[in-house]
Amino acid sequence: MKPDDFENTLARVPLRRPPADWRAAILATARQVAIPSRQVRTNHPPSLRGILENWIHRLATPWPALAATAACSLLLNGAAQTISPALGTPPQAVSWQPGQSMAEALRQHRSQVLALVSSEEPELESASPSPASNPPASNKPRSQNRPADHRHPAQPAPSPA
Amino acid sequence: MPAGDTLERLYDAHATSLYAFALSLTRRDSDSRDLLQDLFVKLARHPGALDDVHDERSFLLRWMRNAAVDLFRRRQSREHLGEALAEETASPFAPAPDPDDQAFRDALAEALFELPEEQRAIVQLKLWEGMTFEAIAQLLNISPNTAASRYRYGLDKLRLRLRPLYEELQ
Numbered sequence: 506m507k508p509d510d511f512e513n514t515l516a517r518v519p520l521r522r523p524p525a526d527w528r529a530a531i532l533a534t535a536r537q538v539a540i541p542s543r544q545v546r547t548n549h550p551p552s553l554r555g556i557l558e559n560w561i562h563r564l565a566t567p568w569p570a571l572a573a574t575a576a577c578s579l580l581l582n583g584a585a586q587t588i589s590p591a592l593g594t595p596p597q598a599v600s601w602q603p604g605q606s607m608a609e610a611l612r613q614h615r616s617q618v619l620a621l622v623s624s625e626e627p628e629l630e631s632a633s634p635s636p637a638s639n640p641p642a643s644n645k646p647r648s649q650n651r652p653a654d655h656r657h658p659a660q661p662a663p664s665p666a
Numbered sequence: 667m668p669a670g671d672t673l674e675r676l677y678d679a680h681a682t683s684l685y686a687f688a689l690s691l692t693r694r695d696s697d698s699r700d701l702l703q704d705l706f707v708k709l710a711r712h713p714g715a716l717d718d719v720h721d722e723r724s725f726l727l728r729w730m731r732n733a734a735v736d737l738f739r740r741r742q743s744r745e746h747l748g749e750a751l752a753e754e755t756a757s758p759f760a761p762a763p764d765p766d767d768q769a770f771r772d773a774l775a776e777a778l779f780e781l782p783e784e785q786r787a788i789v790q791l792k793l794w795e796g797m798t799f800e801a802i803a804q805l806l807n808i809s810p811n812t813a814a815s816r817y818r819y820g821l822d823k824l825r826l827r828l829r830p831l832y833e834e835l836q
Binding site for chain 2: 511512514515516518519520521522523527528531532534535536538
């Protein structure tokens with residue numbers, strides 16, 4: 506669509522320029538407002554996301570070392586689990602088996618003890634009287650078995666009659 | 667953030683168009699100054715806002731129109747509360763030394779302000795910014811055909827209104 510004369514006439518009307526003193530004021534305000542907004546942003550209490558970002562950023566170098574350590578521990582754990590069945594049963598499950606010399610010593614000790622027990626039995630029997638050799642107790646009360654001299658002082662002597 | 671010299675360059679390159687567009691939209695000098703100020707503050711706060719922009723003028727005019735729409739919304743709520751502002755409208759055109767030219771420019775400003783906002787913006791962008799209908803449609807989020815039809819409606823109204831003065835000037 507070609508513009509006609511009326512459109513050309515209108516388009517030639519110059520636009521009004523902003524006052525000259527606006528330029529410095531607008532640009533100065535823009536700079537002043539922009540700089541405090543940055544400072545205020547940094548003065549705000551840090552958000553959780555900011556803290557995490559900062560922390561992760563600071564620990565960017567140790568992260569690979571930490572990952573390598575974790576990988577090593579996992580490998581060692583897996584290797585230990587594969588080696589332990591080859592070692593057999595755990596120590597507390599193994600029954601104790603004495604050696605040959607210790608078994609021989611135990612056998613000798615047992616035979617000596619048996620020999621000592623068998624040799625001491627006759628002497629013990631001869632030294633102690635047998636229950637069958639004791640005189641049988643009388644059927645009377647013990648008071649009648651006492652001698653006459655052994656009466657109680659408070660007890661009167663029996664009369665001769 | 668655009669550096670100081672970048673802000674100055676942007677101001678020198680686009681302030682006149684932005685100011686005239688703001689005047690065309692708001693009709694008030696104080697509002698236009700506020701919008702221009704806010705736009706440059708926004709530019710200073712958003713570093714790299716124009717990095718991937720190939721047409722700075724269209725981008726900044728879009729910012730200006732969005733800011734003006736926000737201003738209209740705030741003003742409507744205030745005017746509903748009976749706080750209508752009584753301020754003389756300011757012409758978006760430069761004063762002319764010749765009285766006849768000045769009369770024509772004043773009449774042109776009045777006729778422009780009588781257009782509906784959607785026609786006024788398109789006439790402004792087409793006649794004084796030299797933008798294509800495609801660029802205007804992209805800026806205003808409308809179709810190029812809609813932009814072209816609104817322009818013709820607006821231009822016909824201006825022609826009808828300014829015909830006596832225009833014929834005198836011819």
